[in-house]
Amino acid sequence: MIKLYGFWRSLAAYRVRIALRLKNILFEETEVDLLAGAQFKPDFDALNPQHAVPVLEHEGQHLIQSLPIIEYLEERFPAHPLLPTDALGRARVRALAQIAASDVHPLIVPRVRNFLSAEMGLDEPQKLRFIQHWFGMGSAALEAKLAREAETGTCAHGDSVTMADVVLASHVVGARLFKTDLSNAPTLTALVDRCLAQPAFDPGRLTQGH
Ligand SMILES: N[C@@H](CCC(=O)N[C@@H](CS)C(=O)NCC(=O)O)C(=O)O
Structure with a gap:
């Protein structure tokens, strides 16, 4: 049985959970309470010295980083593909995913966030401004790409869900959690809202504040 080490408030674990569900892969989840500092405990450090979720356990191996985990699932469980068949398409899907997962998240x-308050002395409104700024920048770039490019369909790439939709869902759920103004990203929010209507994209408690 595949095991996901995750947390209800983790956008990165949410991405892996969506991919597992879209591929109909049975898994069990162990919660790593990030709010209680469980990511720093020795038993979790042994799994991921970066002290972050998700970690995916499969066949006795422990994988980290949500995008490589999704790519691994794609290779090991090719049914319900999350990447296009053509190289250009795969590059576009990965680029959309990385804008959100590698440059914003x-x-x-x-x-x-802890460093900003503990070391830089930022108060809550200043931290929120920082967070909303970067979500806004990423959303603007994603919107421009999605609105301009002919490859965009009812989903981020064509009309089938890909890894791009998985990551864009985590981006929009996160942006909304931190009350980012997304009114200038109608293409992005429309396609994510279509995804969020599917059970595989259920964000669970992620929408319940931070
Ligand atoms: N790039 C990583 C991000 C992993 C990450 O930072 N996860 C967050 C939760 S979304 C975490 O566990 N943070 C712990 C901390 O910051 O202390 C991925 O996509 O898996």
């Missing part, structure tokens, strides 16, 4: 994770 790392700026708003708990360790960065």
Whole structure:
């Protein structure tokens, strides 16, 4: 049985959960309470010295980083593909995914937010401004790409759900959690809202505040 080490408030674990569900892969989830500091305990450090979720356990191996985990699932469980068959398509899907997962999300994770308050002295409104700024920048770039490019369909790439939709869903759910104004990203929010209507994209408690 595949095991996902995740947390209800983790956008990165949410991405892997969506991919597992879209591929109909049975898994069990162990919660790593990030709010209680469980990511720093020795037993979790042994799994991921980066002290972050998700970690995916499969066949005795432990994989980290949501995008490589999704790519691994794609290779090991090819049914219900999350990547296009053509190289250009795969590059576009990966680029959309990385705008959100590699360029925006790392700026708003708990360790960065904690550093901003503990080391830089930012108060809550200042931290929120920082978070909304980066979600806004990423959303503007995603909107421009999605609105301009002919490859965009009812989903981010064509009319079938890909890894791009998985990651864009986590981006929009996160942006809304931090009350980012997304009114200038109608293409992005419309396609994510179509995804969120599917059971595989259920964000669970993620929408319940931060
Ligand atoms: N790039 C990583 C991000 C992993 C990450 O930072 N996860 C967050 C939760 S979304 C975490 O566990 N943070 C712990 C902390 O910041 O202390 C991925 O996509 O898996």
